[in-house]
Amino acid sequence: MKDAADQLDQLLTVGAMPTARPKLALRGVSRHFGAVQALAKVDLGIAEGEFVTLIGPSGCGKSTLFNIVAGLLEPDAGGEVLLDGVATSLLGKVAFMPQRDLLLPWRNVLDNAILAAEVEGRPKREARETARAMAADFGLKGFESHYPQQLSGGMRQRVALMRTFMFDRDLMLLDEPFGALDALTRAMMQRWLLDIWSRYRRTILFITHDIDEAIFLGDRVVVMSARPGSIKLERRIELPRPRDPALLTTPAFNAIKRELLDAVEEESLKTFAAGAA
Numbered sequence: 001m002k003d004a005a006d007q008l009d010q011l012l013t014v015g016a017m018p019t020a021r022p023k024l025a026l027r028g029v030s031r032h033f034g035a036v037q038a039l040a041k042v043d044l045g046i047a048e049g050e051f052v053t054l055i056g057p058s059g060c061g062k063s064t065l066f067n068i069v070a071g072l073l074e075p076d077a078g079g080e081v082l083l084d085g086v087a088t089s090l091l092g093k094v095a096f097m098p099q100r101d102l103l104l105p106w107r108n109v110l111d112n113a114i115l116a117a118e119v120e121g122r123p124k125r126e127a128r129e130t131a132r133a134m135a136a137d138f139g140l141k142g143f144e145s146h147y148p149q150q151l152s153g154g155m156r157q158r159v160a161l162m163r164t165f166m167f168d169r170d171l172m173l174l175d176e177p178f179g180a181l182d183a184l185t186r187a188m189m190q191r192w193l194l195d196i197w198s199r200y201r202r203t204i205l206f207i208t209h210d211i212d213e214a215i216f217l218g219d220r221v222v223v224m225s226a227r228p229g230s231i232k233l234e235r236r237i238e239l240p241r242p243r244d245p246a247l248l249t250t251p252a253f254n255a256i257k258r259e260l261l262d263a264v265e266e267e268s269l270k271t272f273a274a275g276a277a
């Protein structure tokens with residue numbers, strides 16, 4: 001039996017970055033809002049098909065980074081976002097699910113799911129057929145005609161995720177998609193997302209507050225510093241896939257968690273001391 005340090009060594013490649021040209025790259029991305037510096041020189045690369053999870057204290061700039069990658073916000077001068085090596089605005093080129101699910105209460109499940117496809121100009125009828133075919137995968141079969149207020153929190157999030165998956169892009173951004181869920185539903189949704197991901201194979205940047213979630217889902221966990229947010233630490237997670245919930249209680253998982261917790265706690269304390277979460 002190997003000791004924990006040996007096991008940990010095998011499981012982690014410290015600070016590993018993808019060797020191939022990344023699908024998505026951020027170079028020197030900063031952003032300020034008036035006097036508030038939200039992000040400071042963020043450098044990050046994500047490989048094709050990689051599942052990257054991003055954690056960091058509240059207010060460190062995660063959603064700001066998300067909005068910049070999605071093309072909804074401009075970085076400050078000097079910062080660049082590159083898709084396949086080309087500096088560009090990613091508006092319309094990535095599928096994203098913002099921090100709040102933003103379902104339209106007057107649209108039923110199918111019509112909420114097709115929203116992005118519709119904005120893109122896809123015929124409504126055809127988009128509805130695609131959504132109908134996907135509903136079972138997203139645990140929504142039989143609920144296609146229900147309205148958001150008739151759904152549970154987990155179902156609403158699955159509708160929002162289905163909409164994101166329907167927006168047929170290689171790169172997907174998810175900002176705390178399970179943030180509002182209780183622990184059990186959340187654990188179910190995590191396993192379900194991994195299953196969907198393995199079938200639909202997208203490159204994912206997933207933001208979360210939850211360290212267990214970040215490790216359980218990610219090929220790599222990226223830890224952000226307190227505001228102004230920058231990349232504090234990157235850890236490759238070589239835990240086997242498909243990932244089983246039993247992983248969460250293994251010594252290897254706990255060793256990774258300890259290390260990441262130390263990094264996040266250090267940054268959260270800074271945020272707390274600054275009185276500005």
Ligand SMILES: Nc1ncnc2c1ncn2[C@@H]1O[C@H](COP(=O)(O)OP(=O)(O)OP(=O)(O)O)[C@@H](O)[C@H]1O
Pocket residue numbers: 033036038056057058059060061062063064065099227
């Ligand atoms: N549109 C905006 N106008 C002014 N300030 C903003 C704006 N968006 C974000 N900020 C500020 O930028 C900082 C980072 O905010 P952001 O929402 O990116 O944090 P976060 O890491 O996503 O936090 P949380 O974990 O709570 O979601 C905060 O101080 C916030 O007040």
Ligand SMILES: [Mg+2]
Pocket residue numbers: 062063064099175
């Ligand atoms: Mg946020």
